[in-house]
Every structure is written in structure tokens, then in C-alpha cells.
Amino acid sequence: MNLMSAELTEKQFKKISRLVYHLCGINLKDGKQALVRARLMKRLRALKLGSFEAYLNHIESNRDPQELGFLIDVITTNKTSFFREPEHFNYLRDDILPNLTSRRLRFWTAACSSGEEPFSLGIMLREKMPDIISRDVKILATDISKRMLEKARQAIYGEEELRDLSPLLLQKYFIRIQEQPTRAYQVKKISGTWFGWPG
Ligand SMILES: C[S@@+](CC[C@H](N)C(=O)[O-])C[C@H]1O[C@@H](n2cnc3c(N)ncnc32)[C@H](O)[C@@H]1O
CATH class of the missing domain: 3.40.50.150 (Vaccinia Virus protein VP39)
Known part of the structure; x- marks a missing residue:
């Protein structure tokens, strides 16, 4: 399966953005499409899915809390350090x-x-x-x-x-x-x- 060519369309990105906003209040701005695609690739690989359409179908039909947790894990930016700020x-x-x-x-x-x-x-x-x-x-x-x-x-x-x-x-x-x-x-x-x- 060649995932490198998997395309994340504008519509799919908007769907994922809405879901992520609903789940944790993170607002994925328009400029983040390439970043989201790269991060979600990990989930496509783990689930052996060949496209973002298949991934969206998977989360929409299963609403599996574990997969939603994995989605949040890959989407969140966890930058931190001791005594940051x-x-x-x-x-x-x-x-x-x-x-x-x-x-x-x-x-x-x-x-x-x-x-x-x-x-x-x-x-x-x-x-x-x-x-x-x-x-x-x-x-x-x-x-x-x-x-x-x-x-x-x-x-x-x-x-x-x-x-x-x-x-x-x-x-x-x-x-x-x-x-x-x-x-x-x-x-x-x-x-x-x-x-x-x-x-
Ligand atoms: C950039 S890190 C900052 C960590 C730490 N507060 C610091 O300043 O070093 C942001 C963290 O917020 C978490 N986060 C994002 N949305 C959240 C939410 N709705 N509830 C709880 N944590 C959330 C992310 O998972 C991530 O670990």
C-alpha cells in the first residue's frame, strides 16, 4: 500500500477539524492541513487503511473511543519543558x-x-x-x-x-x-x- 500519495482533501480536513474541535476544543486553522495530513498518516499506517476517506469512514462508523483517543494523541502538540515560560x-x-x-x-x-x-x-x-x-x-x-x-x-x-x-x-x-x-x-x-x- 503506497500511502505517500494519500491525499487529504479540503472537505476531509474540515471534517477532521470539526471533530477535533468537538472532542477537545483545538482549533485547527486552515494552514494546518499539511501538518494534520502528516500526523494522521501514523493512524492510517497503524490501521492499514489506504486513504483518508477510509479513515473517516472508520471513525464515523465505529466511534471507537480508543481510536478517538489516538486521533487526539497525534493531533495535539505536546511541547513542554521544565520551568517552561x-x-x-x-x-x-x-x-x-x-x-x-x-x-x-x-x-x-x-x-x-x-x-x-x-x-x-x-x-x-x-x-x-x-x-x-x-x-x-x-x-x-x-x-x-x-x-x-x-x-x-x-x-x-x-x-x-x-x-x-x-x-x-x-x-x-x-x-x-x-x-x-x-x-x-x-x-x-x-x-x-x-x-x-x-x-
Ligand atoms: C503545548 S503543550 C503545553 C504543556 C504545558 N502546559 C507547558 O506549558 O509546558 C499543550 C498541551 O495541551 C493539551 N491539551 C490540548 N487540548 C486540551 C484539552 N481540551 N484539555 C486538556 N489538555 C489539552 C495537549 O495534549 C498538550 O499536551
Whole structure:
């Protein structure tokens, strides 16, 4: 089966866009047609389907929640890193945290991708909240992509993904679990902080 020539027509792209918007609120702009085609190719290959028409028929006739989950997995952009958007973390650290006097604190990272954001938050809270142990602090982390949530739950990151963390934070909050072929680390328990993942 030669999938390279499978064409995603404008009409098919619009159908997929509507479905994706309905499923997770992601607005696939017109310029994204080539990107969507490239990403959906993975699903055509996995399902051994020869065209996007066959793929649309497949999801329309089956409405299989697992396939809809795979569709979301390939469509979502999961770019993340530790302490990404530093100005947000700085704002939280300097303007929000000093005013949080309640013992019971709840945080929610609503689109956590592979977990770097909730773990960055946990590390920051542990570092900047001296009385965290005596408080009741929970972080809920959710994401529409099951694949990303699974990675977040495992809390394992390669050396490259940890390159922006200082050696001190790496040593304090991660344990090296693999040396070869590349180094990998797992997040240690961050005392005073409880992480909740859906499912
Ligand atoms: C670009 S990543 C950002 C991750 C993280 N918040 C950060 O800033 O580093 C966007 C994430 O949003 C998730 N997402 C998109 N739509 C969502 C929805 N409706 N509900 C939950 N998560 C969603 C995607 O799966 C993806 O992992």
C-alpha cells in the first residue's frame, strides 16, 4: 500500500477539524492541513487503511473511543519543558506564593503534557515554601492526551529533557535510573507535595 500519495482533501480536513474541535476544543486553522495530513498518516499506517476517506469512514462508523483517543494523541502538540515560560513561574513565586496563607492549597495544571509543568511546580513549591511539610498541598495534573499522561505518571526523563535544570535541582529531586545507551532520571518523591493524575 503506497500511502505517500494519500491525499487529504479540503472537505476531509474540515471534517477532521470539526471533530477535533468537538472532542477537545483545538482549533485547527486552515494552514494546518499539511501538518494534520502528516500526523494522521501514523493512524492510517497503524490501521492499514489506504486513504483518508477510509479513515473517516472508520471513525464515523465505529466511534471507537480508543481510536478517538489516538486521533487526539497525534493531533495535539505536546511541547513542554521544565520551568517552561519562566515568567509564569516567577510570577507565581514572587506575587502569588507570598500571599497564600491558607494551610490547604490546591493547584491544577490543566494541560500538563508529559509532566514537566506539574513537577516544576512541585519543585518550586518545595524550594520556596519553607513550611510546605506542615501544609496540605496537592497538585492535580490533567491532559487530554492519554499518551502524555502516561509519560507524566512514569516521571522518567532523559538527560536532554533535563538540560535546563541546575545540577543542584537535578541531584535533589531526581534519581538516575539508567546509564546506557543514554542517561535517564526519575522524579523522586517531592516531600510535602502530593501529585494526582486522573484515571
Ligand atoms: C503545548 S503543550 C503545553 C504543556 C504545558 N502546559 C507547558 O506549558 O509546558 C499543550 C498541551 O495541551 C493539551 N491539551 C490540548 N487540548 C486540551 C484539552 N481540551 N484539555 C486538556 N489538555 C489539552 C495537549 O495534549 C498538550 O499536551
